Amino acid sequence: MTSSTPCDQPVRSLISTTLATPALRADRWLLVLDLARKWSTTNAADIKKSLSSSLEKLDEVERFFAYPGAQLLERLKSCLSDDDNKAFLRLAQRISTTIVSRKYHRDASAWNMDDHDDEPLNRLPQAITHLKSTPYFEVLSVVPHARSRWPLIQEEARGVRRAEDDFIYQPVIVGNAQDALTGILLNPDIGAVVLYEGFTAQSLTENPLLAAFQSVIDFSTIGDDETLVLQLAQAIKKIRPEMDIYLLSDRNIETLAGKPESRFFNRIFYQMEEPLELHLSILEGIRNRYKTPFFDNLKRYAQRPIATFHALPIARGKSVFTSNWISDMGEFYGPNLFLAESSATTGGLDSLLEPTGNIKDAQAMAAQAFGADHAFFVTNGTSTSNKMVLQALLAPGDIVILDRNCHKSHHYGCVLAGAQPYYVEAFPLVEYSMYGGVPLRTIKQALLALKAHGDLARVKMVDLTNCTFDGHVYDTRRVMEECLAIKPDLIFLWDEAWFGFAHWSPLLRQRTAMGAAAALTEALTRPEAQQAWDKQASTLGNTPDDETLLNTRLVPDPRAVRLRVYQTNSVHKSMSALRQGSIVLVKDVDFEHVESQFHEAVFTHASTSPNLQIIASLDVARRQMQLEGYGLVSNALQIALEIRKQVNSHKLISKYFRVLNSAEMIPGAFRQSGLTDYNDPSISWDKALQSIKTDEFLLDPTRMTLSCGAAGFDGTTFKNILADKFNIQLNKTSRNSVLLQSNINNTRSDIALLIRVLVDIATDIDKKIADNDEEYQKTFENRVHALVDDLPELPNFSHFDDRYRDQPKAPTLHGDIRRAFYDAYNEAECEYIPLDSPEIAKRLQSGPALVSANFVIPYPPGFPIMVPGQVITQGIVDFMRKLDVKEIHGFNKALGLKLLKRVPGKNKG
Numbered sequence: 001m002t003s004s005t006p007c008d009q010p011v012r013s014l015i016s017t018t019l020a021t022p023a024l025r026a027d028r029w030l031l032v033l034d035l036a037r038k039w040s041t042t043n044a045a046d047i048k049k050s051l052s053s054s055l056e057k058l059d060e061v062e063r064f065f066a067y068p069g070a071q072l073l074e075r076l077k078s079c080l081s082d083d084d085n086k087a088f089l090r091l092a093q094r095i096s097t098t099i100v101s102r103k104y105h106r107d108a109s110a111w112n113m114d115d116h117d118d119e120p121l122n123r124l125p126q127a128i129t130h131l132k133s134t135p136y137f138e139v140l141s142v143v144p145h146a147r148s149r150w151p152l153i154q155e156e157a158r159g160v161r162r163a164e165d166d167f168i169y170q171p172v173i174v175g176n177a178q179d180a181l182t183g184i185l186l187n188p189d190i191g192a193v194v195l196y197e198g199f200t201a202q203s204l205t206e207n208p209l210l211a212a213f214q215s216v217i218d219f220s221t222i223g224d225d226e227t228l229v230l231q232l233a234q235a236i237k238k239i240r241p242e243m244d245i246y247l248l249s250d251r252n253i254e255t256l257a258g259k260p261e262s263r264f265f266n267r268i269f270y271q272m273e274e275p276l277e278l279h280l281s282i283l284e285g286i287r288n289r290y291k292t293p294f295f296d297n298l299k300r301y302a303q304r305p306i307a308t309f310h311a312l313p314i315a316r317g318k319s320v321f322t323s324n325w326i327s328d329m330g331e332f333y334g335p336n337l338f339l340a341e342s343s344a345t346t347g348g349l350d351s352l353l354e355p356t357g358n359i360k361d362a363q364a365m366a367a368q369a370f371g372a373d374h375a376f377f378v379t380n381g382t383s384t385s386n387k388m389v390l391q392a393l394l395a396p397g398d399i400v401i402l403d404r405n406c407h408k409s410h411h412y413g414c415v416l417a418g419a420q421p422y423y424v425e426a427f428p429l430v431e432y433s434m435y436g437g438v439p440l441r442t443i444k445q446a447l448l449a450l451k452a453h454g455d456l457a458r459v460k461m462v463d464l465t466n467c468t469f470d471g472h473v474y475d476t477r478r479v480m481e482e483c484l485a486i487k488p489d490l491i492f493l494w495d496e497a498w499f500g501f502a503h504w505s506p507l508l509r510q511r512t513a514m515g516a517a518a519a520l521t522e523a524l525t526r527p528e529a530q531q532a533w534d535k536q537a538s539t540l541g542n543t544p545d546d547e548t549l550l551n552t553r554l555v556p557d558p559r560a561v562r563l564r565v566y567q568t569n570s571v572h573k574s575m576s577a578l579r580q581g582s583i584v585l586v587k588d589v590d591f592e593h594v595e596s597q598f599h600e601a602v603f604t605h606a607s608t609s610p611n612l613q614i615i616a617s618l619d620v621a622r623r624q625m626q627l628e629g630y631g632l633v634s635n636a637l638q639i640a641l642e643i644r645k646q647v648n649s650h651k652l653i654s655k656y657f658r659v660l661n662s663a664e665m666i667p668g669a670f671r672q673s674g675l676t677d678y679n680d681p682s683i684s685w686d687k688a689l690q691s692i693k694t695d696e697f698l699l700d701p702t703r704m705t706l707s708c709g710a711a712g713f714d715g716t717t718f719k720n721i722l723a724d725k726f727n728i729q730l731n732k733t734s735r736n737s738v739l740l741q742s743n744i745n746n747t748r749s750d751i752a753l754l755i756r757v758l759v760d761i762a763t764d765i766d767k768k769i770a771d772n773d774e775e776y777q778k779t780f781e782n783r784v785h786a787l788v789d790d791l792p793e794l795p796n797f798s799h800f801d802d803r804y805r806d807q808p809k810a811p812t813l814h815g816d817i818r819r820a821f822y823d824a825y826n827e828a829e830c831e832y833i834p835l836d837s838p839e840i841a842k843r844l845q846s847g848p849a850l851v852s853a854n855f856v857i858p859y860p861p862g863f864p865i866m867v868p869g870q871v872i873t874q875g876i877v878d879f880m881r882k883l884d885v886k887e888i889h890g891f892n893k894a895l896g897l898k899l900l901k902r903v904p905g906k907n908k909g
Contacts, residue, residue, distance in 0.1 A: 024638070025065070025186070028058055029096035036092040040085045051080055051088075060205075064183040066138045066170035067104040067111065068095045070151075105136040105189075134168045135290070137191035137627075139282060141173050142180045142232070144198030160279040167286050177232045178203040181210055184240050185506075188631025192244040192282050193236055196271075197251070201228055226256070233264035239506040241371065242626045244285035246278060289626040292619040293361035297348055298612060302339035304347075312343040340616075343609055352377060352610040353603060362619045369626050370503055371514045372567070372585035376602065377618050379610040382497045382582040383409035385568040387416060389493050389584060392601035393461060393566075393594060394419035399814050400461040401446050404797045405435045405863035407495060408889075410463055411855060415821045415868075419460070422446055422814040423797040423867075426468075427667060430794055432705065433735035435863065436666065437472040437697050438464060440479055441550055446813075447486045448546045453812050461491040466513065467499045469732055469862065470739065471703030472666065473508075475696055477516035478553075484561050485554035491564040491588070499700065500569035500583075501636065501744065504629035507692050508700075513567035517587045524558040533557045564588040574743055575621040575629075578614045632744035639751060640702045640742040645679045646755050647706070653758045656711035656765055660737070662699045670696040702742045709736030709787035711765055712780055716885065726757045732862075735884075736787040792882040795865055795875040801851045803902070804869040820869025820900065824853035829903055834896035835880055844874055853898040856890040858883050866890070872897065 032054050039047045055077060062073060072095060079088035097103070104110040143153060150173040157171040172190065174180050176199055184190050233245050247268045249256060257268050267281050308315045317338025320330040330338065345351040350359040359377065367375035378385045386409040394400060396418030402410060404423040414421045424442050426435040443462065450456050462483055467473040476494060483490050494513035502508035502515075509515040523529055532555045540548065567585040571577040588594070625632070644659045663676035673691035675683065678701055692698060708718045715733025722728040722738070732739035740754075769777055800815025802808035824830055830853050833839050843850050852866035858880075865876055880891075891897070 025061055026096075026100050028054070028061065029092075029099050032058065033092050033096040036085070036089045040089040043083070043085055048080065048083075055080065061186060064172060064174070064179075064186045065189070066172050067099070069111070106133045108133075134166065135286075135627075136189070137167065137169045137286060138187065138189040139169050139171050139192045139194060140180060140183050140187075140190045141171055141194045141196065142177070142199045143173060143175060143196040144200070145175070145196070147175065156275060157279070160276050165283060167283055167290075169282065176200040176203050177228060177235075178210055180232060181235060181239065184236060184243065185210075188628065188634060190243070191286055191627065192246065194246045194248065194278065194282075195229055195232065197226075197229055197247065197249040199228075226251070230261045230264070234261075237264055240630055242289065242369065242504075242629070244282065246281060248278070286627070290623060291365075292616075292623050293358035293365070294350065295362075295616040295619045295623075297350075297358045298340050298616050301342070301347065301349060302336055306342075306347075308342070308344075310343045312341060314338060315341040315343070337613070340612060342612065349612070352379065352615060353606055353608065354599075359615065362615075362622075366583060366618070366622045367585065369622050370567075370569075370583075370585050371518050372587050374586040374591065376584040376586075377615055378582040378584060378606065379580060379614040380582075380605075380607060381580045382495070382568050382570040383407065384605045385582045385584045386410055386493070386495055387413040388598075388601040388605050389566050389568065390414065390419065390461075390463070391417045391604060392598040393491055393493075396818070397458065398460040399450065399455060399458045400463050401443060401459065402463045403438050403465055405468075406463065406465045407497070408855065408857060408864060410495065411817070411864060411867060415818045418818045420814040420816055421867075422450065422459075422812065425796050426472075427670070428794045429665065430791055431788070432660070432707070432737055433791060433794070434470050434705075434737075435468075435794065436470070436670075437466075437468055437474055439670065440475075440482060440696060443479065444482060444486065444550055444554075445546075447483060448549060449812055450814075451486065452546070453807075453810050455812065455814075456487055459487060459490065461493055463493040463495070465495045465497075466511070467496070467502075467700045467703070469498065469703075470665070470705055471700035473499070473502075473511050473698040473700050475694070475698075476511055476513055477520055478696075480516060480520060480563075480565070481556055482554040484556035484563075486549070488556055488560040489562040489564070491566065493566045493568070496567050497570040497582075498573055498703070498741075500571055501574035501625075501629070501633050501702075502700075504625055504633040505637065510693070511698060513565050514585055514587060517563060517565040521563060521587075524556075524561060524563070529555070529558040562589055564590055571618055571621050576617070576624050576744070577621040578611075578617040580611075581614045581618045581621070583618065629744075636742045636744050636746060637701050639746045639748070640704055641678055642748075642751055643704055643740065643742065643754065644677075644701075646751065647758065648679075650755070650759070652762045652766070653755070656708070656762050657758055658707045658710075659740075660705040660707055665699050665705065666695075666697045672696065704740040704742070705734075705737050706740050707737045710784055711761065712783045712787070714787055714884070721761070722757065726753075728754065728757060735791065792879045793875060795873065795879045797867075798871045798873045798876070800869045801849060801871050801900070815869055817868055820851075820867075821854075823900055824868060824898070829901050831899050831901050832892075832895040832897065833899060835877070835893070837896065840877055840897075844872075844877070848902050850897065851900040851902075853900045854890045856880075856888065856897075858885050858891075859887040859889070864890075869900070872899075 032051065035047055035051050035054060038044075039051060055073075059073070062068070072091070076088065076091050076095065079085075079091060098110045139157070141153060141157070143150070145153065153173055154171045161168070169191070172183060172187065174183055178201070180193065180195075180199075182203075184193070229247060229249075233247070236243055236245060244266045245264055247253075247256075247265045248271050249268060250271045253268045253270050256262060262268065266285050269278055306316065313319045315338065317330055317335055320326055320338060321335070342349060348357065350357040352359055355363065363375045363377055366377070367373060376388075378388070386407065390400070390410065390413030394414075394417040398417070398419045399422050400414060400419050402414070402421040402423055403426060405426050411421065413419075424438045424446050426438045428435055447456065447459065450459055462479070464474060464479070466476060474494075480492055483492075492513065496502075496513060499512060502512050510519060536552070536555055540552065544552075565587045567587075569583050569585065570581075571583050572579050572581040591598075644661075647653055647657060647659045648661075661677040662671060668674075671691070673687050673695050675687060675691040675695065677683075678699075708715065711718070713721070714735055715738050719730055719733050719738050722730065730738055730740060769780060797813070799805075799813055800817075800820070804815040804817070804820050806814075806816075833843075833850070840850065850872035852868060852870045852872055854866075854868055855864045856866035857864045865879060866872060
């Protein structure tokens with residue numbers, strides 16, 4: 001990751017800069033600090049010149065931040081011009097360490113103008129860890145006034161503060177729309193925007209950063225002031241939808257307030273007639289996001305003196321703290337965990353199964369935060385969330401287009417619902433023993449095949465994983481548009497267990513289910529949507545053949561579309577929620593017709609004793625992401641991009657390890673932009689934007705597949721080495737790789753640890769190869785060859801046995817997985833054949849068919865290579881025989897393959 005900021009880049013720049021803009025500021029200040037240290041010992045003219053250049057570039061960024069402010073910056077420049085290198089170092093260290101540690105958020109002394117020494121950078125964060133103060137944010141004001149008046153505007157904003165305010169903010173002033181957008185892109189602390197009508201559209205200086213966001217606002221077509229204000233407000237909401245926006249106007253604000261576009265504003269004021277009201281409104285807006293209905297109530301509940309006569313002895317903690325034997329548990333967790341436990345839903349705690357109070361309010365706030373119409377908290381993981389949605393929306397005999405490589409919960413959901421899966425295959429990555437995503441062409445082929453056979457009416461859902469475990473992200477909007485063009489009432493279930501954070505990235509959000517659904521909803525209301533449909537209908541005619549439809553970028557008929565989108569998120573996987581905290585998000589125009597059955601599915605799967613702490617953590621996770629998610633996600637992106645850069649550019653590490661890039665993880669046919677690597681310095685803004693907007697698949701930057709086969713390690717072995725010897729934890733592996741994930745919890749120190757460990761391991765490999773004889777070297781080479789080159793072909797889904805198909809001779813693939821699943825309950829109708837038995841070859845050659853009785857899921861790769869009722873092929877057997885993993889769910893090595901017998905008179909197709 002380059003340490004330069006967007007403002008000093010030429011028009012050509014890195015996609016990495018686009019994805020991680022707020023995280024770049026600290027790098028800039030640390031560079032200044034490094035130069036200041038050198039200058040303090042050498043006083044060299046060339047270093048002073050570099051410092052002067054760096055400060056000029058910092059000016060372009062710092063004007064979008066309240067801290068350190070103009071006065072501290074001017075003092076720093078004065079130290080430079082006065083050749084006072086010691087004072088410059090002290091002040092540069094003070095400012096840079098304060099920015100890195102965010103001390104100015106919590107400690108008012110950071111804003112002092114007094115010149116004083118600070119603690120060293122490595123000690124400062126620990127020194128302020130326990131400081132507690134009023135939550136801090138910044139307010140961006142976009143004004144038409146001359147720059148000379150900006151300090152006065154800032155002082156006026158500070159002048160309305162009150163001691164009783166529950167939040168504190170500092171103002172940031174800009175004078176045009178382009179700078180306003182730059183500010184909200186660069187500064188994650190901005191929590192609200194105040195627009196003073198009359199500001200200009202364009203900045204005096206070109207800003208290439210905005211090129212990546214040119215699709216949200218076109219400055220060249222701006223009309224009058226009102227149009228500019230509305231367009232800027234809309235653009236801000238598209239980039240950071242959580243933002244509160246206030247308008248100060250000197251025109252007829254009553255008329256403006258009645259326009260539909262005014263929905264972008266939290267409130268409209270008549271210029272500055274009520275500065276205190278504006279101040280209170282800003283605080284109220286933050287307060288509305290800050291409140292956590294369930295968590296707030298749970299804290300109040302824990303403070304009440306309560307006698308419990310319900311079946312939860314651990315509540316209130318008396319049985320723990322008075323025990324001679326388990327009091328250490330109380331000491332470990334502290335009293336609040338037990339005081340906040342109850343099995344009662346009375347006393348204001350509300351019921352998760354039928355919420356009417358604070359849980360209902362918390363779910364409504366979560367829905368609004370994610371851009372959904374409804375949200376449902378789930379306390380037993382996204383496995384349950386997926387099964388809830390499938391059971392609620394599918395009935396026995398319904399067909400669901402399903403990624404064969406999706407999480408097992410989807411397959412079991414089909415068993416529970418009685419739905420028939422029509423398995424579609426993802427593109428294979430054989431060299432890494434993993435699958436990617438399902439190509440759109442494959443999904444369309446399935447729909448067209450079912451249509452040709454007269455079964456399209458039975459197809460109720462398309463169920464896909466976005467993003468996949470390994471980071472493959474769909475163009476969700478295009479998938480939905482083209483599928484709806486074939487069947488306009490399809491339901492979409494997007495399993496985004498790993499992708500919940502993406503809502504708080506302005507570029508990745510459009511690839512989420514809710515983000516795409518919002519964009520599609522808006523697009524379908526425009527006249528252009530109907531015009532595109534009419535043009536397509538005229539071009540294709542009444543009876544286009546399947547090949548034409550497959551090769552056409554289809555658009556749906558906006559008059560016929562019923563947009564029905566469901567998204568499941570493992571909140572605990574990418575946000576600050578406790579394990580098993582999950583959420584179901586709904587944007588379904590027909591939800592009122594399925595709401596009762598959805599609640600039945602909730603009753604079926606949700607515990608009647610849900611974990612209150614998980615519910616509270618879901619509430620708090622939403623609060624955090626609405627107030628600081630943009631900055632946290634940007635940091636996670638920067639962490640990932642820096643890891644990619646450091647590993648792949650390190651001379652020693654890259655001999656044995658490599659983070660796979662987009663070109664290695666996504667075939668070129670699905671990367672229309674030609675994007676190969678996020679850290680490629682030759683990538684232009686245009687190509688970066690094109691990739692995010694149009695590539696069929698995008699690689700989630702935070703998911704890094706680290707190839708370890710060249711080091712002689714299989715994924716499982718390497719994972720265990722990292723955990724046991726170096727305290728580095730991860731969970732996903734393949735035959736020759738491990739998956740690293742960056743998230744909002746990671747820091748730059750984590751990068752340093754990882755790089756140091758990889759250097760140590762690579763050094764050890766080098767030493768062993770150099771110190772040992774040719775036999776050792778040959779053994780190592782053979783091991784690498786087996787891991788890197790001699791890889792088993794990944795088997796596709798074959799087909800269901802005829803007995804589990806409605807029409808065995810039909811050219812379609814769906815089957816009755818539920819009947820096969822329950823047939824296996826009858827042990828008399830099952831048999832076992834050892835995997836190495838010659839009987840397998842005989843049966844494959846002459847029958848009867850080998851029909852799997854259960855799910856067989858090896859870890860890795862983690863997808864079911866057999867499902868109940870599936871016919872086992874030679875390729876599946878070969879793959880099973882080559883597997884060297886220890887964990888294979890559904891397979892008992894001592895017994896062999898569990899198969900369904902063909903019972904005469906019963907198993908008719």
